[in-house]
Amino acid sequence: MTQLTGSTALVTGSTSGIGRAIAETLARLGAHVIVSGRDSSRGDEVVSGIRADGGKADFVSADLSHAAGVHSLAEQATGVTGRVDVLVNNAGIYTFGPTAEATEADFDRMYNVNVKAPYLLVGELAPLMASRGTGAIVNVTTGAAVKGIPTGGLYGSSKAALDLLTKAWAAEFGPSGVRVNGVSPGPTYTPGTEAMGEGAIDSFATGIPASRVGEPHEIASAVAYLASTDASFVHGAVLAVDGGYAVV
Numbered sequence: 156m157t158q159l160t161g162s163t164a165l166v167t168g169s170t171s172g173i174g175r176a177i178a179e180t181l182a183r184l185g186a187h188v189i190v191s192g193r194d195s196s197r198g199d200e201v202v203s204g205i206r207a208d209g210g211k212a213d214f215v216s217a218d219l220s221h222a223a224g225v226h227s228l229a230e231q232a233t234g235v236t237g238r239v240d241v242l243v244n245n246a247g248i249y250t251f252g253p254t255a256e257a258t259e260a261d262f263d264r265m266y267n268v269n270v271k272a273p274y275l276l277v278g279e280l281a282p283l284m285a286s287r288g289t290g291a292i293v294n295v296t297t298g299a300a301v302k303g304i305p306t307g308g309l310y311g312s313s314k315a316a317l318d319l320l321t322k323a324w325a326a327e328f329g330p331s332g333v334r335v336n337g338v339s340p341g342p343t344y345t346p347g348t349e350a351m352g353e354g355a356i357d358s359f360a361t362g363i364p365a366s367r368v369g370e371p372h373e374i375a376s377a378v379a380y381l382a383s384t385d386a387s388f389v390h391g392a393v394l395a396v397d398g399g400y401a402v403v
């Protein structure tokens with residue numbers, strides 16, 4: 156795959172799971188990676204691992220559940236090398252449950268992190284990429300955004316918004332040289348899915364073509380492809396990396 160040497164990549168939610176694998180993969184391709192999340196001890200661990208492998212990384216702490224946290228991340232991330240060339244909107248929360256049991260606070264938390272934060276971050280960083288005439292944005296969505304899961308209305312709808320934003324931003328920023336795409340993972344083993352309880356994530360893989368749950372590095376390689384110039388003619392695509400989850 157084409158190297159990312161010389162570029163700076165901000166990966167939100169890279170203290171854990173899929174985001175961590177994305178950060179490690181982009182660093183192996185030569186990008187200077189900005190690792191981000193709320194948990195600085197997990198963030199420092201990811202940064203140390205990347206540096207130990209000869210890569211470049213820094214941690215910027217951010218809470219993306221409110222606008223001030225998003226603004227602070229945009230500002231601090233840009234300050235690390237002076238620019239952000241690749242933005243991966245990966246940070247996300249997922250809870251499942253009946254509509255009647257979700258509180259207004261649950262709704263706001265989900266939409267703040269999954270929709271509002273990427274929206275505001277792109278609003279801050281994409282115009283800077285556009286002014287340089289180059290950049291790549293990859294949104295991490297989910298197969299649950301295209302399926303009617305009885306307990307998945309809140310989560311799925313938040314990511315369906317991100318699917319649509321992927322297309323709208325491709326139309327908005329593509330003509331200025333900024334490619335915007337998405338990756339839609341299927342069920343994947345991460346600390347987040349582990350916390351859902353024993354066997355919970357495995358149940359999502361029952362009957363899918365791959366007959367198994369995915370691993371974070373399998374999602375990360377698709378993100379790396381879309382971030383690299385190998386995908387130079389790919390705009391507004393949401394690539395399903397889901398073991399066939401969404402097609403059955």
Ligand SMILES: NC(=O)c1ccc[n+]([C@@H]2O[C@H](COP(=O)([O-])OP(=O)(O)OC[C@H]3O[C@@H](n4cnc5c(N)ncnc54)[C@H](OP(=O)(O)O)[C@@H]3O)[C@@H](O)[C@H]2O)c1
Binds near residue numbers: 170
């Ligand atoms: N795993 C799956 O099966 C699966 C399937 C489809 C889509 N996805 C999507 O893939 C992405 C990553 O999922 P994962 O399974 O890797 O999750 P995870 O292991 O729970 O990690 C979530 C990441 O998001 C960060 N995050 C959460 N809330 C945040 C906040 N308020 N502010 C800043 N960062 C925050 C966490 O960092 P801190 O804890 O340090 O704040 C962590 O780095 C999510 O967008 C998810 O919807 C996952």
